[in-house]
Amino acid sequence: MSTHYHIGIDLGGTKIEVVILNSQEKILFRERLLTEANLGSEHIFKQIHSLYKKAVVSIQNKTHTLGLGTPGSISQKTHLLKNSNTLCLNGLPLQSILEDKLAHNVAIENDANCFALAEALMGSGRGYPFVFGVILGTGCGGGIVFDGNIRQGAQNIAGEWGHMVIDPQGPRCYCGANGCVESFISGGGLEKRIQDKTGRKISAIDFFNTPLKDESLKKIKQDFYARFGQALANLINILDPDIVVLGGGLSNEKSLYKEGINEVYARIFNDVPTTPIVKNMLGDSSGVVGAALVGQKLTQ
Ligand SMILES: [Zn+2]
Numbered sequence: 672m673s674t675h676y677h678i679g680i681d682l683g684g685t686k687i688e689v690v691i692l693n694s695q696e697k698i699l700f701r702e703r704l705l706t707e708a709n710l711g712s713e714h715i716f717k718q719i720h721s722l723y724k725k726a727v728v729s730i731q732n733k734t735h736t737l738g739l740g741t742p743g744s745i746s747q748k749t750h751l752l753k754n755s756n757t758l759c760l761n762g763l764p765l766q767s768i769l770e771d772k773l774a775h776n777v778a779i780e781n782d783a784n785c786f787a788l789a790e791a792l793m794g795s796g797r798g799y800p801f802v803f804g805v806i807l808g809t810g811c812g813g814g815i816v817f818d819g820n821i822r823q824g825a826q827n828i829a830g831e832w833g834h835m836v837i838d839p840q841g842p843r844c845y846c847g848a849n850g851c852v853e854s855f856i857s858g859g860g861l862e863k864r865i866q867d868k869t870g871r872k873i874s875a876i877d878f879f880n881t882p883l884k885d886e887s888l889k890k891i892k893q894d895f896y897a898r899f900g901q902a903l904a905n906l907i908n909i910l911d912p913d914i915v916v917l918g919g920g921l922s923n924e925k926s927l928y929k930e931g932i933n934e935v936y937a938r939i940f941n942d943v944p945t946t947p948i949v950k951n952m953l954g955d956s957s958g959v960v961g962a963a964l965v966g967q968k969l970t971q
Pocket residue numbers: 833834844845846847848851853
């Protein structure tokens with residue numbers, strides 16, 4: 672059944688956002704609430720419910736599709752949510768809980784996959800058949816879109832490049848491995864590294880925006896670009912996507928597209944590397960728009 676309204680919900684660790692897209696991919700409605708995850712899962716479901724109801728009222732209860740993006744993924748074996756950094760939701764049958772509370776079927780997808788889908792269909796990746804979407808935020812996520820469809824992979828972990836080990840002697844990651852990509856080049860990983868190496872608390876944004884006189888900070892910056900180069904070159908050497916689109920807070924950092932790309936290209940297994948590595952176009956909206964697109968796909 673075709674419908675003109677596609678509701679997307681982005682369930683983030685700090686905020687929950689809802690949008691309605693029409694069939695021309697125009698955003699008709701947008702609203703957000705704090706997740707307040709510390710108040711527990713029931714509170715989170717209440718927040719989702721209230722946003723969803725507002726959205727539905729705004730389209731006079733008309734027929735719609737519903738998609739939700741979340742960190743982590745639904746286990747194919749147990750149908751329970753796993754790997755979410757909103758820890759109180761892990762182990763819950765998220766889909767059946769939401770379908771019950773919202774009285775509507777819901778398509779659930781990993782948030783980085785939602786980002787990649789939105790950028791592939793409506794953003795910087797439009798026109799490229801094979802898009803790799805990379806999130807450099809608190810953590811490092813990623814998603815693969817091929818011919819307009821998300822590739823989840825056999826175990827639903829495709830694109831999870833944040834936990835690829837690039838230095839076995841590197842810092843311990845919460846996943847149990849040492850030296851994951853995320854420990855080096857996510858915003859959170861970088862900030863922890865600065866603190867461990869210098870004892871100073873500097874936000875990732877300040878770190879890039881203030882001139883660095885301190886030699887140890889300069890070294891951390893060089894190391895950051897080198898790790899970024901290694902991590903992305905590893906990806907590109909395996910997948911060889913048509914384009915890589917960067918998202919998340921750190922994607923606003925301009926030097927990634929100069930010094931960062933130089934370090935990637937120096938490590939690509941090709942005499943003249945050509946993979947475009949570009950900033951996202953949809954900004955903060957890509958996750959929630961992607962969630963709406965995931966819901967829309969269910970009806971196609
Ligand atoms: Zn890890």
